[in-house]
Amino acid sequence: MGTTKSDHFSVKQNQIANIAKAIGHPARVAILDYLSKVDSCICSDIVNELPLAQPTISQHLKELKNAGLIKGNIEGNAICYCIDEKAIEKIQAYFTKLAGKLTKQKNTCC
């Protein structure tokens, strides 16, 4: 029964979970870090940047793309990947909202 009961939760909760899940692996964090560092987006020197085989990285990129965190265009015989700001903004907004709610709380027990 390793299946997540996604349909029991709200669309928004699933969206946030999906974005977070995509970021939930150090290799994918490293990919995002790299993409945010190189101003130009000449990619897949990522394969040289990371201690993982090319097919593994390709899969991680696919997951990041599925989650909407990166976008890419075919650029000659290379593919140019960039971070998609929309997803970052979405999850950032979620945390900002969450943090805002927390400061209003005056919990005494924890």
Next chain:
Amino acid sequence: MGTTKSDHFSVKQNQIANIAKAIGHPARVAILDYLSKVDSCICSDIVNELPLAQPTISQHLKELKNAGLIKGNIEGNAICYCIDEKAIEKIQAYFTKLAGKLTKQKNTCC
């Protein structure tokens, strides 16, 4: 070979990945949403809030706790869980920084 090669990535990358991974499940997003909504932290009516069995929720709480996202005190025969702001601040800072870098980029290809 389902093991993540955590030791090949930086401590920071692993920290962010761990927090994100914990948020990467709709049930756990729902738990955080609930905890941020109820001002007081009388918990586990969470069991009544969510469409999951008690042991399943207990496990999700454990994972959130391991990731540092929630903290809890024993309060009589109930346990009082609250969101731990430190983890939220940490991941929020990560996204703020990331978003900041992105606005400085002038990518033309994507």
Next chain:
DNA sequence: CCCATATATTTTAATATTGCAATATAAATT
């Protein structure tokens, strides 16, 4: 057309996660 390069897909193996029934623990109440 053939080759090199860049990237994706398929397949396979190892391991992790999800969910729950059953059971355990532990404090509060009767």
Next chain:
DNA sequence: AATTTATATTGCAATATTAAAATATATGGG
């Protein structure tokens, strides 16, 4: 002490994820 209430742990089946070797595809250059 027995009962109730709240939560945790264990064990297991179903499924998902991670990683890489082997293979496929696709583009540009010669």
